[in-house]
Amino acid sequence: MAAEPVWSVDPRTGKPRERVAVEATTEDVDRSVRAAHEVRESLADRTGRAAFLRTAADLLDGARERIVATADAETALGPVRLTGELARTTAQLRAFAEVVEEGSFLDIRIDLPDPGATPPRPDMRRWKIPLGVVAVYAASNFPLAFSVPGGDTASALAAGCPVVIKAHPDHPATSELCAGLLRGAAAKAGLPEDVVVLVHGFDAGVELVRHPLVAAAGFTGSVRGGRALFDAAAARPAPIPFHGELGSLNPVVLTPTAVEERAEEIGAGLAGSMTLGAGQFCTKPGFVLAPSGEAGDRFLDALAAGVAATGPAVLLDHRMREAFVAGVAARAALTGVRTPVTPGAGDAHTVGAGVLTVDAARLTGREGGSEGGSGDHHLLLEECFGPVTVVARYDSRAQVTEVLAGLPGNLTATLHIADAADDEDAAPFLAALTPLAGRVLVNGWPTGVAVAAAQHHGGPYPATTSTSTSVGATAIERWLRPVTYQSAPARLLPPELRDGNPLGLPRR
Structure with a gap:
């Protein structure tokens, strides 16, 4: 059976604008996830990650007129709103570059050995490592800031996780354009393009959350759609974290x-x-x-x-x-x-x-x-x-x-x-x-979410399915897990955990 075409539609008229892509098959999703998984080690270097994020921001800014025109044609949100959203999106990418360079997100904690403690304490060194491939589900109402180049993508890449993004059917042309720019930024920064992969289609979204090499997922959308994916993530043989933003009365x-x-x-x-x-x-x-x-x-x-x-x-x-x-x-x-x-x-x-x-x-x-x-x-x-x-x-x-x-x-x-x-x-x-x-x-109004270290964009269910935020510096924590090395010889420790703090990172 031939793959179904993906059309860009003008919401002002309801008429198709152009054929953009085809819906991904199960085999396509498998290839996409495996391609991202195979290049995950390329994101290990923090200097390279930060350079990639800044390059992505620069390329998106450089394509501003084309991005805004394409997004407006697909969403009717207007050039003023979309220009502001793009500025927020690129600022977010640059902010995560600073988070990566500063390094406190690694949450390094070192307890030196104390044989005289009760009980005796061994040498223990704790930090956080990336989970692996992250599935990102683009949002309908924010074609930039919560979609292909948005907060889930930016924070996952900052954590060192490749992303496979499921495009939203309301703005497939914008998704393709932005994904191409992100992949171009990766190549320009010396990274494999497959640290960012884009797929289309409802079935692709379901297959993505079930794929055994997907380690976590980020979603912004409806309660019905988000809950279905959340349940699928929990029903896997090895359940994965699903960070969904579903609905809010505010x-x-x-x-x-x-x-x-x-x-x-x-x-x-x-x-x-x-x-x-x-x-x-x-x-x-x-x-x-x-x-x-x-x-x-x-x-x-x-x-x-x-x-x-x-x-x-x-x-x-x-x-x-x-x-x-x-x-x-x-x-x-x-x-x-x-x-x-x-x-x-x-x-x-x-x-x-x-x-x-x-x-x-x-x-x-x-x-x-x-x-x-x-x-x-x-x-x-x-x-x-x-x-x-x-x-x-x-x-x-x-x-x-x-x-x-x-x-x-x-x-x-x-x-x-x-x-x-x-x-x-x-x-x-x-x-x-x-x-x-x-x-x-x-004495304010909630429609305006500042990208800041103290921001929290989340809340009790059904606002979100976890206690995490999807906006702000701590959004990176969703894609990391802690690991402690106990009594490991110095030569085996990563540089981040060695005596003398050779990388100059924040540590406790």
Whole structure:
């Protein structure tokens, strides 16, 4: 049977642009993984890895106009957004080059022998080594920063792991372009091109996570798709780490005093955050607890005005558009749900942003009985991918705490408090939000993930399937495992662990 073609599709029209590649067969995936596995030792030298990462960043920057044009044609995200995303992507590659050179990611720990200790302590030297070939699954909503040249790829290469990347079907031409640049950067840095390999196709993605030479996987996408791959990774004869980012509601809590102080400012800020990128950010604030009363009404009016002023948006593909239209319709039809701005279909290719509101009591089961209680309203506490947010109006601190207790895990949680120091709700609400997310913001908006050493982009399930981050310097830790050498002769130790610290690395 002939391999199926892979087409690049214009989401603005739904029409195919060009045939890009063919879907990988089981044999193709096997060849790709084995090719990457065979060249893994070429990444052992940290100086070469750092040079490779910087060269990749330079080549991507040099092809900026072509990359942005190709990605825009496949995603409709726009040149401004994509130019910024490319800059973030190349900055991330350069940041990991610095991490590799600095060396603290190796986590070197040395305990010298002490025969007089109880019990006696032998010579022990611990560091971290790369796992092996990493499978990377590209994301639909970030064709650069979370796809072929993105954080999973950059951090895995920095760790010394070759990557086999499964392209996302929404941007295959962008994936091919970026993969070619990464492979070219490898050759330019004196490394084999097969430290980066690209495959296409749904079946290829499943085969990839099952391949015995794949040592770990990184995924950004839907709960359904991610959970299927996570289960496949766990069901292998030798299970592997699967670092999946699956879905997030990203709750926001507004204290009464914050809303009294700056209702209009908060409403406008939320409107900008939830419609950014047509609401297709994994950190979109999709659920808000706002107080009842006059100040809460002013906040809602400002939010509605900001959302209503947003023009029609093209989503990443027509399948996502259909899911959004169906999802907001099901939510709007629930008992007690109101639509200050009705979300849904625009023309045949666009959607309109919207706002849904509900009394918080309906989310606790304390209002409406069996037909109007929390059992019917669970949809409001699930992510709806696209430009919509749900505002639940609360009457008491206890109501906020009860609703938060029913939320799933999230990437982010946000609290807006008054500038004054006497906001008595600030501490209790912050304490209630902290268990829910990997990043907790105060008086800000979550759509914006800085690439920094202290960043954590992850959270309790279903936000992620592990406790790791996919953004920031510590993302490299996902692709390493610790090894201790006990009583090994000096001549057998790697230079990183020898007496005298010949490489000048950070050590404990």
